[in-house]
Amino acid sequence: MTLKEKLDQALLHYAARAGHGVQQPVRAVLFDMDGVLYDSMPGHARAWQGMCRENGIDCDPDEFFGYEGMTGAATIDLLFRRQFGRAATPDDAKRLYARKSELFAAQGTPIIMPGAQSAVASVVAHGARCVLVTGSGQGSLLTRLNGDYNDAFQLRVTAYDVTHGKPDPEPYLVGLQKAGVQAAHALAVDNAPLGVQSASAAGIFTIGVRTGPLPEGALLAAGADIEINSMNECTILLSYLL
Numbered sequence: 001m002t003l004k005e006k007l008d009q010a011l012l013h014y015a016a017r018a019g020h021g022v023q024q025p026v027r028a029v030l031f032d033m034d035g036v037l038y039d040s041m042p043g044h045a046r047a048w049q050g051m052c053r054e055n056g057i058d059c060d061p062d063e064f065f066g067y068e069g070m071t072g073a074a075t076i077d078l079l080f081r082r083q084f085g086r087a088a089t090p091d092d093a094k095r096l097y098a099r100k101s102e103l104f105a106a107q108g109t110p111i112i113m114p115g116a117q118s119a120v121a122s123v124v125a126h127g128a129r130c131v132l133v134t135g136s137g138q139g140s141l142l143t144r145l146n147g148d149y150n151d152a153f154q155l156r157v158t159a160y161d162v163t164h165g166k167p168d169p170e171p172y173l174v175g176l177q178k179a180g181v182q183a184a185h186a187l188a189v190d191n192a193p194l195g196v197q198s199a200s201a202a203g204i205f206t207i208g209v210r211t212g213p214l215p216e217g218a219l220l221a222a223g224a225d226i227e228i229n230s231m232n233e234c235t236i237l238l239s240y241l242l
């Protein structure tokens with residue numbers, strides 16, 4: 001099946017579940033950050049592992065790919081409940097997330113995801129808003145965004161803007177609100193099952209981009225309307241949708 005045929009199917013799937021199609025003009029595209037704009041997930045996994053080691057928390061190196069999209073506080077709470085049989089206090093969460101962020105930043109600059117700059121540039125060229133919707137509170141990356149993406153992301157939803165992180169729809173709903181755009185006039189791009197679940201539940205046409213070690217079909221199973229394999233494919237898809 002060509003990408004265009006896959007898209008036509010996906011649009012029908014979306015119309016059936018949302019009760020309306022993707023409405024023209026598309027006014028906003030909501031992008032997740034880690035694993036979409038930056039190839040940063042392996043570095044995050046290493047930083048989580050290091051933080052766990054220092055704090056007597058057992059972990060599996062691969063488990064952090066499964067938590068992708070959750071806020072740092074939610075991930076720390078999950079680790080605490082498993083290891084210590086209690087919730088993490090706000091102070092635990094703050095302290096350990098700060099340490100994890102430090103270990104992440106110490107690894108140097110993460111690579112910009114191949115194809116992501118042209119995807120973002122195509123949205124800007126079309127006159128639609130770009131909105132960042134991330135569970136991250138990683139200051140080092142959030143600061144780099146302006147330079148790497150030509151100030152396209154003035155509108156941002158980060159860990160600090162929501163009560164309930166992904167997979168709750170709140171982050172993507174807040175993103176729509178910040179852009180002043182209805183779900184029908186928006187698209188979402190996310191690489192993680194929890195993120196895709198959040199965007200889909202917010203009623204947005206959801207592009208799942210498989211940039212990491214997930215099995216084929218995992219993002220469709222989480223509720224993506226279409227699953228693609230790279231941000232280069234995303235740029236092609238946007239050329240049909242915008």
Ligand code: CA
Nearest residue numbers: 032034035192
């Ligand atoms: Ca992600």
